[in-house]
Amino acid sequence: MAPRKLESVSLEPSEDPATFESKNVHQIYDAIATHFSSTRYKPWPIIATFLQNLPTGWVGFDSGTGNGKYLPLPADRPGAIWTIGMDRSRNLLEIARHAGGDDVVREVVWGNVLENAWRPGAFDYAISIATIHHLATYERRKLAVQRLIQAxxxxxxxxxxxxWAIEQDELSKRKVVDQDEAVVADEKGKDVMVPWVLSKNLAAKPSEDSSPPEVFNRYYHMFAKGELGTLAKDAAVALGLSVGDPSAEEVGQGVEVVQDGWERSNYYVELRRWSK
Known part of the structure; x- marks a missing residue:
C-alpha cells in the first residue's frame, strides 16, 4: 500500500496554541490511550542504548512519557537508574504506572512539558520522545527544550x-510532502494532521456495532533536517548558555551537542550540560 499523504494544517494567528493542542493532541490521547499503548511496546535502539550507558544511581525523567515504555530500562540492569514519567494524559499515566509488567509501580507525574515543574538541576538526565512535535509553535517547542535543559x-x-521527521522511511505509512513542497518544507518543517483509526475492541467504550471505526486526527509538527539541532541550540542560547565543546571555553556554563541524526522516520539530538 502506498504511503498516505498527510493533511496540512496551520494555526490561525488569532488561535490560542494551548487550546489548539488541548483539542488536537491532549483530548485525543486520553481517548485512544489503550489502543495507542498496545502499539507502543518496543524501545527504539538509540534510546535504549542511551539509557543503558547511564551511570548506576542516576535519576532522570521522561517528559511526555506516554505509556511509560522507557521507564523500566535498562533491561539488562533493572533498577540501576530511576526514571520518573510525566505526561498530560491521565489515561496514559495509568498505563505507565505499571510499565514493564513486573509488579513494580512506576513513579509518574501528571504535568505539562512547558511548565517549570522541577527544581533546577534536579535530574541527571532527561528524555523527550515523540512529544515536542505536538507543540504548535516554534516558541513553545523551544520552551519545552529549555525546560529539559533547566531540569x-x-x-x-x-x-x-x-x-518525527519529514523524511519518512520506506516502511512508513505516511507521506508528508510532495516533491514540489520539499524545498519549503526542508527549511522549516511542516504542520500536519496524522489520523489514528481507533480499534473498537480497545476503545474506552468498546462497541459491537457495524459502523465505521472512529478516526482521530492528531496535530504534529514534522521536523525538517537540521531543525531539531537548531532548536536545541536556540533554546540553550536563550538561557544564556554557550553551545559547543567545553574545552573551547575557559569559564561558564554550556551545552554540547553529542549527536544529531535521523533514525527510522525520526530526528534525534543528544545534549550534554557542562560547567567550568
Missing amino acids: VDPNHGRILIYV
Whole structure:
C-alpha cells in the first residue's frame, strides 16, 4: 500500500496554541490511550542504548512519557537508574504506572512539558520522545527544550530528544510532502494532521456495532533536517548558555551537542550540560 499523504494544517494567528493542542493532541490521547499503548511496546535502539550507558544511581525523567515504555530500562540492569514519567494524559499515566509488567509501580507525574515543574538541576538526565512535535509553535517547542535543559544537572546532565521527521522511511505509512513542497518544507518543517483509526475492541467504550471505526486526527509538527539541532541550540542560547565543546571555553556554563541524526522516520539530538 502506498504511503498516505498527510493533511496540512496551520494555526490561525488569532488561535490560542494551548487550546489548539488541548483539542488536537491532549483530548485525543486520553481517548485512544489503550489502543495507542498496545502499539507502543518496543524501545527504539538509540534510546535504549542511551539509557543503558547511564551511570548506576542516576535519576532522570521522561517528559511526555506516554505509556511509560522507557521507564523500566535498562533491561539488562533493572533498577540501576530511576526514571520518573510525566505526561498530560491521565489515561496514559495509568498505563505507565505499571510499565514493564513486573509488579513494580512506576513513579509518574501528571504535568505539562512547558511548565517549570522541577527544581533546577534536579535530574541527571532527561528524555523527550515523540512529544515536542505536538507543540504548535516554534516558541513553545523551544520552551519545552529549555525546560529539559533547566531540569538537568549543569555539570553533567544528559538529554535525548526525538521528534518525527519529514523524511519518512520506506516502511512508513505516511507521506508528508510532495516533491514540489520539499524545498519549503526542508527549511522549516511542516504542520500536519496524522489520523489514528481507533480499534473498537480497545476503545474506552468498546462497541459491537457495524459502523465505521472512529478516526482521530492528531496535530504534529514534522521536523525538517537540521531543525531539531537548531532548536536545541536556540533554546540553550536563550538561557544564556554557550553551545559547543567545553574545552573551547575557559569559564561558564554550556551545552554540547553529542549527536544529531535521523533514525527510522525520526530526528534525534543528544545534549550534554557542562560547567567550568
